[in-house]
Amino acid sequence: MRSIDVHAHLTPQCFWQATEKGGDWHTLKREKDERGQELAVIAGKRQALPPRAKWTPEERLADMDSLGVDVHVVSPYVGFYNYQLDTKVATATARATNDEISSMTRTWPKRFAGLGTLPMQDVKAAITELERCMTQIGLKGVEINDHVNGRTLDEPEFRPFWKAADQLGALVFFHQGGETLVSPRTKRYHLPNTVGNLVDRAVTFATLVSGGVMDECPNLKIVLGHGGGYTCYGIGRMDRGWQVRSEARANIQQPPSTYLRRFYYDCIVYTESALRFLSARIGPTTWRSTGPSPGSSPWRASHSRRKKRSSGGTWSDCSTSEPATQELGITASRPPKRSSRTTRP
Numbered sequence: 001m002r003s004i005d006v007h008a009h010l011t012p013q014c015f016w017q018a019t020e021k022g023g024d025w026h027t028l029k030r031e032k033d034e035r036g037q038e039l040a041v042i043a044g045k046r047q048a049l050p051p052r053a054k055w056t057p058e059e060r061l062a063d064m065d066s067l068g069v070d071v072h073v074v075s076p077y078v079g080f081y082n083y084q085l086d087t088k089v090a091t092a093t094a095r096a097t098n099d100e101i102s103s104m105t106r107t108w109p110k111r112f113a114g115l116g117t118l119p120m121q122d123v124k125a126a127i128t129e130l131e132r133c134m135t136q137i138g139l140k141g142v143e144i145n146d147h148v149n150g151r152t153l154d155e156p157e158f159r160p161f162w163k164a165a166d167q168l169g170a171l172v173f174f175h176q177g178g179e180t181l182v183s184p185r186t187k188r189y190h191l192p193n194t195v196g197n198l199v200d201r202a203v204t205f206a207t208l209v210s211g212g213v214m215d216e217c218p219n220l221k222i223v224l225g226h227g228g229g230y231t232c233y234g235i236g237r238m239d240r241g242w243q244v245r246s247e248a249r250a251n252i253q254q255p256p257s258t259y260l261r262r263f264y265y266d267c268i269v270y271t272e273s274a275l276r277f278l279s280a281r282i283g284p285t286t287w288r289s290t291g292p293s294p295g296s297s298p299w300r301a302s303h304s305r306r307k308k309r310s311s312g313g314t315w316s317d318c319s320t321s322e323p324a325t326q327e328l329g330i331t332a333s334r335p336p337k338r339s340s341r342t343t344r345p
């Protein structure tokens, strides 16, 4: 069975190159703080760039080989969603990023598949770029945030986007970027990330289902990152609400739990018990998760995989199944020979 990682971000080389000597990349700039940490400067706001953000494709491949990962479904760095910027700027950064990912998939078709990014603040522009991704540059879909400047994706203005994704067969990977629902309550203790990511994902599931999007677009292929957040854990209360409150039944004829298997889930949940719970809830025959991912904590993920291997290995439990791979439209195939390289770039 192939190991396919659908949660593998890329900070585009074109950003690094354009900002190498103090220049800007479609208005985005780069600087270092006093400790040498690389920062992206977007509309005057600074954000630390993630670990290994400078990876070249060759360095990525070396890391994949060292971990035994066959395929990365490469997705853009979520700090560059740029929904808060002018549409022209966001479209320019999206196109450049998507072209770079496309180039990787064409150069290494057996090792990389690609997801793009879209200027979601302008639905018309987003659909145009989605169509380009799917029909011209060979991407498998896109990665988007759980909200667009505070608006969830069940809002009526996004319905044309969902119709387009449905018709184009585009995979849509939900991944938070920037502030989450926890951010207004507290910014302490890293909670906007550690708790907020999971809250946002559950809200995404609930709004798409309860808003009727999944019924209107029966062919949607949606991946909920980070194991779907709190979705599976909280599904019982969603069902209870559907039973007792008419507003929860406004758009759907079946309880929310009947939609769980309409979605795909990655396996970045960090504990074996959570992974087993997720697997049990979604169902063993439709386990649709992915191999381990560098994600935002590559060293920890790498360690986990090695630990599993050395203790007898259960990671086959969370490799993408071949039927799921076909459903997702990931056609990159196993490389002819896996490298035995174990050193890291």
Ligand SMILES: [Zn+2]
Binding pocket: 007, 009, 175, 295, 296
């Ligand atoms: Zn991620």
